Amino acid sequence: MSFQAPRGMRDFYPEDMAFRTRLFDVWTATARAHGFAQYDAPIVEHLDLLTRKAGEEIIEQIYAFQDKSGRKLALRPEVTPSLVRLVAARRSRIVMPAKWFTIAQCFRYERMSKGRKREHFQWNLDIIGSDSIIADLEVLATAADALRTLGLTPQDANIHVGNRNLVGEMLHAIGVPDQQQLDVLMVLDKRGKVSDEVLVEMLTEAGVAAHVSPQIMKIFDVRDLEDAAALVPADSPAIRELRTLFDLADRAGVGPFLRFDIAVVRGLAYYTGIVFEAFDTRRRFRAILGGGRYDRLFESLGEPPLPAVGFGFGDVVIKEVLDKTGVDQSPGKDVDVCVGVFDHAHWPEALAVAGALRADGLHVDLALGAVGPNKLFKYADRRNASRVVFVAPEELKSDCVVLRDMTTGSQAAVPIPDITAAIRKQPPD
Numbered sequence: 001m002s003f004q005a006p007r008g009m010r011d012f013y014p015e016d017m018a019f020r021t022r023l024f025d026v027w028t029a030t031a032r033a034h035g036f037a038q039y040d041a042p043i044v045e046h047l048d049l050l051t052r053k054a055g056e057e058i059i060e061q062i063y064a065f066q067d068k069s070g071r072k073l074a075l076r077p078e079v080t081p082s083l084v085r086l087v088a089a090r091r092s093r094i095v096m097p098a099k100w101f102t103i104a105q106c107f108r109y110e111r112m113s114k115g116r117k118r119e120h121f122q123w124n125l126d127i128i129g130s131d132s133i134i135a136d137l138e139v140l141a142t143a144a145d146a147l148r149t150l151g152l153t154p155q156d157a158n159i160h161v162g163n164r165n166l167v168g169e170m171l172h173a174i175g176v177p178d179q180q181q182l183d184v185l186m187v188l189d190k191r192g193k194v195s196d197e198v199l200v201e202m203l204t205e206a207g208v209a210a211h212v213s214p215q216i217m218k219i220f221d222v223r224d225l226e227d228a229a230a231l232v233p234a235d236s237p238a239i240r241e242l243r244t245l246f247d248l249a250d251r252a253g254v255g256p257f258l259r260f261d262i263a264v265v266r267g268l269a270y271y272t273g274i275v276f277e278a279f280d281t282r283r284r285f286r287a288i289l290g291g292g293r294y295d296r297l298f299e300s301l302g303e304p305p306l307p308a309v310g311f312g313f314g315d316v317v318i319k320e321v322l323d324k325t326g327v328d329q330s331p332g333k334d335v336d337v338c339v340g341v342f343d344h345a346h347w348p349e350a351l352a353v354a355g356a357l358r359a360d361g362l363h364v365d366l367a368l369g370a371v372g373p374n375k376l377f378k379y380a381d382r383r384n385a386s387r388v389v390f391v392a393p394e395e396l397k398s399d400c401v402v403l404r405d406m407t408t409g410s411q412a413a414v415p416i417p418d419i420t421a422a423i424r425k426q427p428p429d
């Protein structure tokens, strides 16, 4: 019998849970601060909702199974198809544009590498029903705010913004047929994950003529919007869109987090315009988050068109980046006060004190296995509690308990009815 979790799956011990909870709190608070409402959907999804045209890595990574009635189901590898299903099912009743977020556990049968697990949590934040560039900006600003709240600055991490339509215009100018462009984009998304030689081989497999591949690779020489503008017609809508977005980002105060990056094209087929991925500035890790505009996903699922934009922000890479950047992640205290006894006979009094402290909102632990002063103080230290309240026979005679400050070591007898007030007078840090 192995006591390890299945390969690629994670156990969360209390110390791991402390980070996860803090991260989820930041995600939730940031989404709410930007006016997004929370939703949820099942981890188990219809397989046919998730499977699209082959070519995307994510489709090959699905954990699929049949239930006992032969229904074809899967553990979701992402939430976006479920979001579309939820919206489609109630479309006429949902006030548009809908600003929704969720924190969803997703499963992908990945080749395990740094930053890649077979299960992860993803904060998804989407605006459905708006084709305005303000919606793109709003999701980007929310992502930037979350990075900032987690302790990262633009010196630590940036959101790289590209535009599929811009690369499309460039591919068009090179002579790549429109129907081949999506396959080419899926290959270009692999840049940096495989060598440039392998990338060219993949382009050939995608049907690109040998003399065209070097021209495609030259697209990556584009460094800024001026370079890009030189390669497409003067009235390029994609360039105009990017310029507007960067101007708005400056007005919204998130400009320093954003940078133009022609190489961001995303590996999911459904994106249609602005696309983005966040990376640590030293590029030591995989993408922290990724998203973009997907104005045709509803249509491709047989629904009337509905524009949408959003992102997924995982819990795995951000932890690696925060660790490496040295951001202080010291967990908050689990326990404010430890309550204990010097003698088992006094548990009834100790329970009453613990009850009163808890009713006042303090986090209180009972030192069950640590009876007697030495054991009790050692235990309270290990729990990182700043106060100990204990019932000692002498003080109890005058209806008092002892309150000990674990930082200074000073202690005093306090009448039982006054104990919460005494702790509140000098709140635990």
Ligand code: HAM
Residues within 6 Å of the ligand: 077, 078, 079, 080, 108, 110, 115, 116, 117, 118, 119, 120, 122, 124, 125, 126, 268, 287, 288, 289, 290, 291, 292, 294, 309, 310, 311, 312, 313, 314, 315, 316, 317
């Ligand atoms: P994605 O780029 O496939 O996009 O995933 C988004 C983020 O989830 C990644 O940047 C990464 O942080 C995390 N992630 C993905 N796979 C793994 C893995 N195997 N292990 C650890 N972390 C992982 C999507 O899923 C889109 N549905 C996002 C979206 C929402 N686009 C629009 N709305």
